[in-house]
Amino acid sequence: MIFSLFKGMYKRLFFLFLTVQLLFSVTSFAQTLSGHVQDAVSGEQLLGATVWCEDTKQGVAANIYGFYSLTLPEGKHNIIVTYIGYTPQRFEIDLSMNIKMDINLIAGTKLKEAVVSAESLNKIEEQVQMSKMEIPIDQVKRLPAIGGEVDLLKVLQLLPGVQSGGEGTSGLYVRGGSPDQNLMLLDGVPLYSVNHLFGFFSVFNADAVKNMSITKGGFPARFGGRLSSILEIYMKDGHMKEYHADATVSIIASKLTVEGPIVEDKASFMLSARRTYLDLLIKPLISQANSNNPDVTTDPRYYFYDLNGKLNWRIGPKDRLYLSAFKGEDDFGIASAENYGINSSTLDFGLDWKNEIQALRWNREWSPRLFSNTTLTRSLYNFNTGIEITEQSEDTLSMAALYNSGIEDFSGRIDFDFAPNARHYIKFGANWTNHTFSPGATSLELNFGDTPALDTLLGPADIKSDEAFLYVEDEFELSERLKLNLGVHASILMVQDTSYNSIQPRAALNYRLPGGYAFKASFARMAQYVNLLTNEGLGLPTDLWVPSTARIRPQQSWQVAMGVAKTFGDIEVSLEGYYKGMEGLLSYKEGASFLFSLDTDWEDQVTQGIGNAYGTELLVQKKYGRTTGWIGYTLSWSNRKFDDINSGNWYPYTYDRRHDMSFVVTHDFTDKWTGSAVWLYGTGRALTLSESSFSAYIPDGTGEGIYTFSAEVPSEKNAFRMSPYHRLDLSLTRTKFLENGTRHLIFSVYNAYNNLNPFFAQTDEDDNGNPVIREYGIFPIIPSVAWRFSF
Amino acid sequence: MKNIPTLSIALIVAISFVSCERFADGVVHEVAFPEHSPRLAVTVISGDTDKQIVAQVTSTASVLDAAGPQPVAGAVISLSLGEDAIVYTLGEEDFVDFAYKLNLDDTFGHFDGTMTLNVDAPGFDPVTATNVMPPIPEVALTYEYRGDTTNFPWEEEEVIRDIYTLDLVNHADLDDSYLINVDALYIDAFTLDTLGWDQVRMRSQNDQRITEESITGGLIVSDKNTTGWSNGLADITFYSKSFEYDKEWSPVALRLRVQALSPELAKFYESTGDYLSGGFDLFAEPSLIYSNISSGFGCFGLSSQTIVEID
Structure with a gap:
C-alpha cells in the first residue's frame, strides 16, 4: 500500500x-x-x-x-x-x-x-540553518543545577524561544508549541517521556552525553513527525584507547560512567548508570516512625534510575557499527498496613513509568562522496498505576485495580549523505515506523476469600499504525552571497484502514549582506501523527500518547522565520522573528477526564482545533574565552481555538509567555575555580480560575420537587496570569588535579534570593475567613553540594 | 583575584541566610480579581403536565463573596408564545423563600412554536431565552416481570430483575432526547394512606444511546449516539430490581414516566450531572454548565410527558 x-x-x-x-x-x-x-x-x-x-x-x-x-x-x-x-x-x-x-x-x-x-x-553568519542551537556539554556541566544534578533540558529552557512548564519541570514549550510537538531523539531514537520525578529531572544523564542541539524552525527535510522542535542528543561512543571513569555524588543521586576500548582503536564501550537514593535515606526515619505504633505501618517509596550503554565497532575502513541502549524507570508508591485485633488491612498504591530504547546502526562509506547510515530501532514507553486493598477479618476481601497505557515503536531508517562538490551537499533517505498504542486499559479484580468475584479488563483496544517518510534535501551555494537549503519531506500514516499523506516543502536561505551581516529566512511545513493528551495544568506521567486515527486527523503546521546574524569579535548576535500556524491540535474537551473513565472512549473526550504562535528572539552568545555564556530574550504570543473549548473563542495557550529572558554566564576565575550564574525572568503562566458562582435547579427524581445547587463559573479560558517568574542560580566549582585523576567539588544554590515562584493557585481563606485566591510556590532556596571524580 | 572564589562563597552563603527569612510561609500572594459585576441567573424548567411553574432568579456572586449567590426579589418573569403573546407572568407576589412559584389551575399545557422567557429585575440587565416544547412522546412499552436474573459481586444472592423495552420515536428533523423514570407507589401498611410515588433505581446495559443521569437517577436516551443502531431509538432496554408484591412494604403500583426534552434542556441536565458528580478530579479539565440564558447562567427548558401505568 x-x-x-x-x-x-x-x-x-x-x-x-x-x-x-x-x-x-x-x-x-x-x-x-x-x-x-x-x-x-x-x-x-x-x-x-x-x-x-x-x-x-x-x-x-x-x-x-x-x-x-x-x-x-x-x-x-x-x-x-x-x-x-x-x-x-x-x-x-x-x-x-x-x-x-x-x-x-x-x-x-x-x-x-x-x-x-x-x-x-x-560562524553563525555562514550557516544556512537558522533557529538551531548547540550547547557544549562541558558548559552544561558547569552551570548551576538543582540538588547538584545537572539537567540538559533545564539548560535548553534558558534559550530564547524555549520555555519551561511549571517551576522546576523539564517540559519544553518551543515557540508556542506543546510538549508533544518536540521530537526528542536519543541517538536518533524518539523518546516519548523524558521525565523523572514528575518532571523535575529529565532522563538525559549529562555524563553519558557528548552532544546536544535543538532546532526550533527552518527544519531540514530529513526531520519530520513533530511540529515545534527537534532535540538531538547523542551518547558518547566510548574511549577507543584508554579506560576512563567518571563518578558523581550529589544530594539527589549518584552516577557512574565507565568507558574504554574493547579492542584498541577498533571497538569501544560506554556504560553509565544513575540512581536516586531518597528512598534509602528516609528508610531509617520511616522505620523509626513506624516503631512508635507497630499496629500501623506506612512505607512510602520513590526512586528513579537510568542506564545508558553504547558499543562502537569499526568493522573496517569503510564500515562502522553502533549498538546503543537506554532504560529509565521511576517507581513511586505507598504501602500501609493496619492490624486491629485479629483483623488487618493493607493498602498498596503504586505509580511507575519507564522508557526503553535500543538502536542498531550501520555506517558505510560507499565512496569518498557517498555515505550512508542504516538504523533499526525500538522505543517503548509504559505507564502503570494501581491500587491493591486487602481486608482480613472472618472473611478475606481483596480488590485490585491497575491502569496501564503506553506506546511501542519499531523503526527502520536509511540516510544517505552525498557531496558531489563543495557547493552541494545532498541528503536523502527513507524511514518506516510501526507504532502500537495502548491508550489506557484498566484491569479490575475482586476476590472474596479464594473466590474470584470479578476479573475483567476494561478500556480501549490497542491501536496499531504505520508511518513512513521519504526525504531529499540539498544545501548549495547559488552565488558567493546566497546559500540555500531546499528539500521536501513526504510522509504517510496508515491507521484503522485510513491513510493520511503529507508533502512538506522545506526551504532555508542565507544571504550575506554588506558589513558581515547575514540575512536568513526559512519556511517549513510539518505534520505530526502522534499526540499527547495532557492536562495542561499538571503534566503528569499519566499523560496519554494517542495516534491520529480515522476520527482524529493529524496535526499540521507551517512556520516562516526571518532574521539577521553577525559575529562581533567572539560574540555572536542573532535576531529572529517567526510565525507558526497550527491545525489539527488535540485537547481534552471541557470537563473531560480520561483516568478511570471506563465507559468512555478517549476519542469521545477530545476535540481538535487550531493555533498560532509568533514572536521575536534575540540571542547574544559568547562561546570562547574565560568568560562564556549568553543573553536571551523572547517576545512571543501563542493562542489556541477549539470549537468545544471557551465557547469556540480564541484564548491564550497556557504557556503563552509575553516576555522571557535569561542571562547565563560562566567564568574561569583560575584553573582551579570556576563560577557560573543564571538569572531568568518570564511572564506568569496563564490560568483559568473560577470567577463567579450562580444558583440553579433541576427537577428531582420524582418530578414533584426540585433540587437546587450552586455552581462555580470558570473565567474565560486562561484569562488570569500567575505572578512573573524570576530566579537566580549560582554555582562554584573547585577543581583539583590529582596524580590519578581530577576531582571537582561543586557548590550550587538554586533560587538564590528565595523568590517563591508560583506553582499553583487555589481558593483559600484569609485571616478573617473570607475567600481569597492564593498562589503557592514549592521551591525555596536550595543549596547543594556535589562531588565528582574522573580518571 | 585569588580572593574571588572565597568572596563568591561568602556571597552565596550570605544570600542564602538573608533570604531564609522569606522562607517561612509558602504563600506568594493573593491573586488580584477584577471587581465582579453581578448578573442574573435564571432557571425555568417546565413540562406540559406541570401544575406549578418554578422560576429561580438569583444574582451571580464573585467567588470571593462568602455569602454566595443571592435570590433576587422584585423580578418580573414572563413566558410568551410567538410575538409578545404572554402566556404566564410571575411577579413579586409569587416569590417564596428563594424562588418564584406560580400554582396553576390546570396543567402548564402543550404549546407549539417558540416560547420566550423574559426576566426583568431592578438593578440588572434584562435577560431572555427561547425554547421549543418537544412533541408529546409516543411510547411502546414491553414489560417483563422477573424476566432477568444476574449476579453482582456486591450482592450475595442472585438478583431477579424486571425488563423494560421501549420503542421511542426518533424524529428525523429533531434532536430527540428523553428522560425516563420508573416510579413505585407505596401505601402505609397500617393506615392504608397513600404515601406517594417513589423513584425506582434502573440500570441499562451496554447501550450508547442511554446515559444514567447521576443527579436525578433517571435514564437519558438520546439520538446522538445511534450510530451502529439500525433501529434508531427502538428496543431501548433497561432493568429494575423486581419487587415481591406479597411482602410488607411492597409498592402497590408501578408507572413509567417518559419526558421528551428540548435539546437545550437535555444539555443542561447532562452538563449539570457532569459538574455535580465530577467532584475534585485531578485529571479533568474544568466543567461548564450549559446555559441558553442570555446572561450565560441557568436554563429555560421545556418538556412534554407521557405516563404509562405498568400492570
Missing part, C-alpha cells in the same frame, strides 16, 4: 536524484578529501566539526557520525579544521587524487586560536 501511495512521488524523487547525479558527474578535475573528524585522544567522533578550504572559501561540516566529504579542484589547498573547545588544525594538502584522511583534533583551546576558528564555517 505504501508503495502504491508513494509511487508517483517515488519516481519523481528517483529521477531528480538521477539528474542531480548526472549534473554533478561533470565536475571533472575535482578530487575529494573525506574521512572522519575525531578527538585525538579518545577517538570520539566530533559531529559538526568544520573542514574549511581557505583558498576556495568553501567548507563542509562533519555529519552526526563525524564523517566529512569536501570536493575541491585538483591542486594544493590549505585546510583548517575546527570544533568548539578544540585546538584548530591547519594543514596543506595536495589533492591530485581522492584522499581519505581521518583528522584528529586536540581538546582545549586558547582565545587566540578560538578567534582563528571563528573565521571558519561555524
Whole structure:
C-alpha cells in the first residue's frame, strides 16, 4: 500500500536524484578529501566539526557520525579544521587524487586560536540553518543545577524561544508549541517521556552525553513527525584507547560512567548508570516512625534510575557499527498496613513509568562522496498505576485495580549523505515506523476469600499504525552571497484502514549582506501523527500518547522565520522573528477526564482545533574565552481555538509567555575555580480560575420537587496570569588535579534570593475567613553540594 | 583575584541566610480579581403536565463573596408564545423563600412554536431565552416481570430483575432526547394512606444511546449516539430490581414516566450531572454548565410527558 501511495512521488524523487547525479558527474578535475573528524585522544567522533578550504572559501561540516566529504579542484589547498573547545588544525594538502584522511583534533583551546576558528564555517553568519542551537556539554556541566544534578533540558529552557512548564519541570514549550510537538531523539531514537520525578529531572544523564542541539524552525527535510522542535542528543561512543571513569555524588543521586576500548582503536564501550537514593535515606526515619505504633505501618517509596550503554565497532575502513541502549524507570508508591485485633488491612498504591530504547546502526562509506547510515530501532514507553486493598477479618476481601497505557515503536531508517562538490551537499533517505498504542486499559479484580468475584479488563483496544517518510534535501551555494537549503519531506500514516499523506516543502536561505551581516529566512511545513493528551495544568506521567486515527486527523503546521546574524569579535548576535500556524491540535474537551473513565472512549473526550504562535528572539552568545555564556530574550504570543473549548473563542495557550529572558554566564576565575550564574525572568503562566458562582435547579427524581445547587463559573479560558517568574542560580566549582585523576567539588544554590515562584493557585481563606485566591510556590532556596571524580 | 572564589562563597552563603527569612510561609500572594459585576441567573424548567411553574432568579456572586449567590426579589418573569403573546407572568407576589412559584389551575399545557422567557429585575440587565416544547412522546412499552436474573459481586444472592423495552420515536428533523423514570407507589401498611410515588433505581446495559443521569437517577436516551443502531431509538432496554408484591412494604403500583426534552434542556441536565458528580478530579479539565440564558447562567427548558401505568 505504501508503495502504491508513494509511487508517483517515488519516481519523481528517483529521477531528480538521477539528474542531480548526472549534473554533478561533470565536475571533472575535482578530487575529494573525506574521512572522519575525531578527538585525538579518545577517538570520539566530533559531529559538526568544520573542514574549511581557505583558498576556495568553501567548507563542509562533519555529519552526526563525524564523517566529512569536501570536493575541491585538483591542486594544493590549505585546510583548517575546527570544533568548539578544540585546538584548530591547519594543514596543506595536495589533492591530485581522492584522499581519505581521518583528522584528529586536540581538546582545549586558547582565545587566540578560538578567534582563528571563528573565521571558519561555524560562524553563525555562514550557516544556512537558522533557529538551531548547540550547547557544549562541558558548559552544561558547569552551570548551576538543582540538588547538584545537572539537567540538559533545564539548560535548553534558558534559550530564547524555549520555555519551561511549571517551576522546576523539564517540559519544553518551543515557540508556542506543546510538549508533544518536540521530537526528542536519543541517538536518533524518539523518546516519548523524558521525565523523572514528575518532571523535575529529565532522563538525559549529562555524563553519558557528548552532544546536544535543538532546532526550533527552518527544519531540514530529513526531520519530520513533530511540529515545534527537534532535540538531538547523542551518547558518547566510548574511549577507543584508554579506560576512563567518571563518578558523581550529589544530594539527589549518584552516577557512574565507565568507558574504554574493547579492542584498541577498533571497538569501544560506554556504560553509565544513575540512581536516586531518597528512598534509602528516609528508610531509617520511616522505620523509626513506624516503631512508635507497630499496629500501623506506612512505607512510602520513590526512586528513579537510568542506564545508558553504547558499543562502537569499526568493522573496517569503510564500515562502522553502533549498538546503543537506554532504560529509565521511576517507581513511586505507598504501602500501609493496619492490624486491629485479629483483623488487618493493607493498602498498596503504586505509580511507575519507564522508557526503553535500543538502536542498531550501520555506517558505510560507499565512496569518498557517498555515505550512508542504516538504523533499526525500538522505543517503548509504559505507564502503570494501581491500587491493591486487602481486608482480613472472618472473611478475606481483596480488590485490585491497575491502569496501564503506553506506546511501542519499531523503526527502520536509511540516510544517505552525498557531496558531489563543495557547493552541494545532498541528503536523502527513507524511514518506516510501526507504532502500537495502548491508550489506557484498566484491569479490575475482586476476590472474596479464594473466590474470584470479578476479573475483567476494561478500556480501549490497542491501536496499531504505520508511518513512513521519504526525504531529499540539498544545501548549495547559488552565488558567493546566497546559500540555500531546499528539500521536501513526504510522509504517510496508515491507521484503522485510513491513510493520511503529507508533502512538506522545506526551504532555508542565507544571504550575506554588506558589513558581515547575514540575512536568513526559512519556511517549513510539518505534520505530526502522534499526540499527547495532557492536562495542561499538571503534566503528569499519566499523560496519554494517542495516534491520529480515522476520527482524529493529524496535526499540521507551517512556520516562516526571518532574521539577521553577525559575529562581533567572539560574540555572536542573532535576531529572529517567526510565525507558526497550527491545525489539527488535540485537547481534552471541557470537563473531560480520561483516568478511570471506563465507559468512555478517549476519542469521545477530545476535540481538535487550531493555533498560532509568533514572536521575536534575540540571542547574544559568547562561546570562547574565560568568560562564556549568553543573553536571551523572547517576545512571543501563542493562542489556541477549539470549537468545544471557551465557547469556540480564541484564548491564550497556557504557556503563552509575553516576555522571557535569561542571562547565563560562566567564568574561569583560575584553573582551579570556576563560577557560573543564571538569572531568568518570564511572564506568569496563564490560568483559568473560577470567577463567579450562580444558583440553579433541576427537577428531582420524582418530578414533584426540585433540587437546587450552586455552581462555580470558570473565567474565560486562561484569562488570569500567575505572578512573573524570576530566579537566580549560582554555582562554584573547585577543581583539583590529582596524580590519578581530577576531582571537582561543586557548590550550587538554586533560587538564590528565595523568590517563591508560583506553582499553583487555589481558593483559600484569609485571616478573617473570607475567600481569597492564593498562589503557592514549592521551591525555596536550595543549596547543594556535589562531588565528582574522573580518571 | 585569588580572593574571588572565597568572596563568591561568602556571597552565596550570605544570600542564602538573608533570604531564609522569606522562607517561612509558602504563600506568594493573593491573586488580584477584577471587581465582579453581578448578573442574573435564571432557571425555568417546565413540562406540559406541570401544575406549578418554578422560576429561580438569583444574582451571580464573585467567588470571593462568602455569602454566595443571592435570590433576587422584585423580578418580573414572563413566558410568551410567538410575538409578545404572554402566556404566564410571575411577579413579586409569587416569590417564596428563594424562588418564584406560580400554582396553576390546570396543567402548564402543550404549546407549539417558540416560547420566550423574559426576566426583568431592578438593578440588572434584562435577560431572555427561547425554547421549543418537544412533541408529546409516543411510547411502546414491553414489560417483563422477573424476566432477568444476574449476579453482582456486591450482592450475595442472585438478583431477579424486571425488563423494560421501549420503542421511542426518533424524529428525523429533531434532536430527540428523553428522560425516563420508573416510579413505585407505596401505601402505609397500617393506615392504608397513600404515601406517594417513589423513584425506582434502573440500570441499562451496554447501550450508547442511554446515559444514567447521576443527579436525578433517571435514564437519558438520546439520538446522538445511534450510530451502529439500525433501529434508531427502538428496543431501548433497561432493568429494575423486581419487587415481591406479597411482602410488607411492597409498592402497590408501578408507572413509567417518559419526558421528551428540548435539546437545550437535555444539555443542561447532562452538563449539570457532569459538574455535580465530577467532584475534585485531578485529571479533568474544568466543567461548564450549559446555559441558553442570555446572561450565560441557568436554563429555560421545556418538556412534554407521557405516563404509562405498568400492570
